[in-house]
Amino acid sequence: MVTQLKEFKSNMLALEVKGGFTEADEKYCQALFNEKLNVGYKTVNILVKLDEMELFKSSVKAFFEDTLWIFKNYKELGHLAVVSHSKALKMVLPIDNLFFEGSGKQRSEKYFDISEMEEAYKFIGEEGALSS
Helix, strand or coil, rough: CCEEEEEECCCCCEEEEECCCCCHHHHHHHHHHHHHHHHHCCCEEEEEEEECCCHHHHHHHHHHHHHHHHHHHHHHHHEEEEEEHHHHHHHHHHHHHHHHHHCCCCCCEEEEEEHHHHHHHHHCCCCCHHHH
16 A cells, blocks of 8 residues: 655655555556646656565556556656665665666666665655654
8 A cells, every 4th residue: 555655845755655556556656646747847756665565465467557657757757765674675776776867867766774764855855854
Protein backbone atom coordinates (compact mmCIF):
# COMPACT_ATOMS: atom_id res chain seq x y z
CA MET A 1 0.00 0.00 0.00
CA VAL A 2 1.30 3.46 -0.96
CA THR A 3 0.66 6.54 1.15
CA GLN A 4 1.92 10.11 1.02
CA LEU A 5 4.31 10.91 3.86
CA LYS A 6 3.82 14.63 3.40
CA GLU A 7 2.02 16.87 0.90
CA PHE A 8 3.97 19.63 -0.81
CA LYS A 9 2.90 22.77 -2.66
CA SER A 10 5.89 22.30 -4.94
CA ASN A 11 7.23 19.74 -7.41
CA MET A 12 7.94 17.15 -4.71
CA LEU A 13 6.29 13.87 -3.72
CA ALA A 14 7.12 11.86 -0.60
CA LEU A 15 5.70 8.35 -0.69
CA GLU A 16 5.90 5.28 1.50
CA VAL A 17 5.28 1.68 0.46
CA LYS A 18 4.12 -0.63 3.25
CA GLY A 19 3.31 -4.25 2.55
CA GLY A 20 2.82 -5.04 -1.11
CA PHE A 21 2.83 -2.78 -4.17
CA THR A 22 -0.37 -3.33 -6.17
CA GLU A 23 -1.87 -2.14 -9.44
CA ALA A 24 -4.05 0.28 -7.46
CA ASP A 25 -0.90 1.68 -5.82
CA GLU A 26 0.72 2.11 -9.22
CA LYS A 27 -2.29 4.07 -10.51
CA TYR A 28 -2.35 6.18 -7.33
CA CYS A 29 1.35 7.10 -7.77
CA GLN A 30 0.75 8.02 -11.41
CA ALA A 31 -2.19 10.23 -10.42
CA LEU A 32 -0.11 12.07 -7.80
CA PHE A 33 2.71 12.56 -10.32
CA ASN A 34 0.32 13.81 -12.99
CA GLU A 35 -1.26 16.27 -10.55
CA LYS A 36 2.15 17.93 -10.18
CA LEU A 37 2.57 18.14 -13.95
CA ASN A 38 -0.97 19.44 -14.44
CA VAL A 39 -0.31 22.44 -12.19
CA GLY A 40 2.69 23.38 -14.32
CA TYR A 41 5.79 21.71 -12.89
CA LYS A 42 8.13 20.44 -15.60
CA THR A 43 9.74 17.80 -13.36
CA VAL A 44 8.80 16.02 -10.13
CA ASN A 45 11.28 15.15 -7.37
CA ILE A 46 10.34 12.00 -5.48
CA LEU A 47 11.23 10.50 -2.12
CA VAL A 48 10.11 6.89 -1.77
CA LYS A 49 10.42 5.08 1.57
CA LEU A 50 10.65 1.32 1.08
CA ASP A 51 11.82 -0.04 4.43
CA GLU A 52 8.45 -1.69 5.17
CA MET A 53 7.74 -2.92 1.65
CA GLU A 54 7.13 -6.65 1.28
CA LEU A 55 8.21 -7.74 -2.17
CA PHE A 56 6.55 -11.16 -1.99
CA LYS A 57 3.18 -9.44 -1.42
CA SER A 58 3.65 -7.18 -4.45
CA SER A 59 2.14 -7.54 -7.90
CA VAL A 60 4.56 -8.41 -10.70
CA LYS A 61 2.14 -6.79 -13.15
CA ALA A 62 2.16 -3.55 -11.11
CA PHE A 63 5.97 -3.46 -11.15
CA PHE A 64 6.03 -4.12 -14.90
CA GLU A 65 3.42 -1.43 -15.63
CA ASP A 66 5.21 1.01 -13.32
CA THR A 67 8.51 0.40 -15.11
CA LEU A 68 6.90 1.01 -18.50
CA TRP A 69 5.26 4.17 -17.18
CA ILE A 70 8.61 5.44 -15.87
CA PHE A 71 10.23 4.94 -19.29
CA LYS A 72 7.37 6.83 -20.98
CA ASN A 73 7.55 9.71 -18.46
CA TYR A 74 11.30 9.76 -17.90
CA LYS A 75 11.70 13.40 -19.03
CA GLU A 76 9.48 14.60 -16.18
CA LEU A 77 11.39 12.81 -13.41
CA GLY A 78 13.57 14.99 -11.20
CA HIS A 79 15.67 13.79 -8.26
CA LEU A 80 14.79 10.43 -6.75
CA ALA A 81 15.56 9.64 -3.09
CA VAL A 82 15.18 5.98 -2.14
CA VAL A 83 14.95 5.45 1.63
CA SER A 84 15.35 1.95 3.04
CA HIS A 85 17.68 -0.28 5.00
CA SER A 86 18.40 -2.67 2.13
CA LYS A 87 22.01 -3.48 1.32
CA ALA A 88 20.91 -4.75 -2.10
CA LEU A 89 19.23 -1.45 -2.99
CA LYS A 90 22.23 0.45 -1.68
CA MET A 91 24.45 -1.51 -4.08
CA VAL A 92 22.14 -1.29 -7.12
CA LEU A 93 21.25 2.41 -6.99
CA PRO A 94 24.71 3.76 -7.93
CA ILE A 95 24.54 1.67 -11.12
CA ASP A 96 20.99 2.78 -11.84
CA ASN A 97 22.06 6.37 -11.17
CA LEU A 98 24.45 6.21 -14.15
CA PHE A 99 21.36 5.95 -16.36
CA PHE A 100 19.62 8.70 -14.42
CA GLU A 101 22.54 11.14 -14.58
CA GLY A 102 23.38 10.16 -18.15
CA SER A 103 20.19 11.76 -19.42
CA GLY A 104 21.88 15.14 -19.63
CA LYS A 105 19.48 16.75 -17.16
CA GLN A 106 20.23 17.99 -13.66
CA ARG A 107 18.88 14.97 -11.80
CA SER A 108 20.15 12.05 -9.82
CA GLU A 109 19.01 9.06 -7.83
CA LYS A 110 20.38 8.45 -4.36
CA TYR A 111 20.00 5.84 -1.62
CA PHE A 112 19.43 6.94 1.98
CA ASP A 113 19.31 4.78 5.07
CA ILE A 114 16.12 5.09 7.12
CA SER A 115 18.14 7.07 9.69
CA GLU A 116 18.83 9.72 6.99
CA MET A 117 15.25 10.88 6.29
CA GLU A 118 16.11 14.55 6.83
CA GLU A 119 18.91 14.32 4.25
CA ALA A 120 16.57 12.55 1.82
CA TYR A 121 14.03 15.38 2.12
CA LYS A 122 16.80 17.93 1.54
CA PHE A 123 17.94 16.00 -1.52
CA ILE A 124 14.53 16.37 -3.17
CA GLY A 125 14.44 20.04 -2.21
CA GLU A 126 12.71 20.31 1.16
CA GLU A 127 14.70 22.12 3.84
CA GLY A 128 13.63 21.27 7.36
CA ALA A 129 10.93 18.86 6.23
CA LEU A 130 10.89 16.85 9.43
CA SER A 131 10.90 19.87 11.73
CA SER A 132 7.75 21.40 10.23
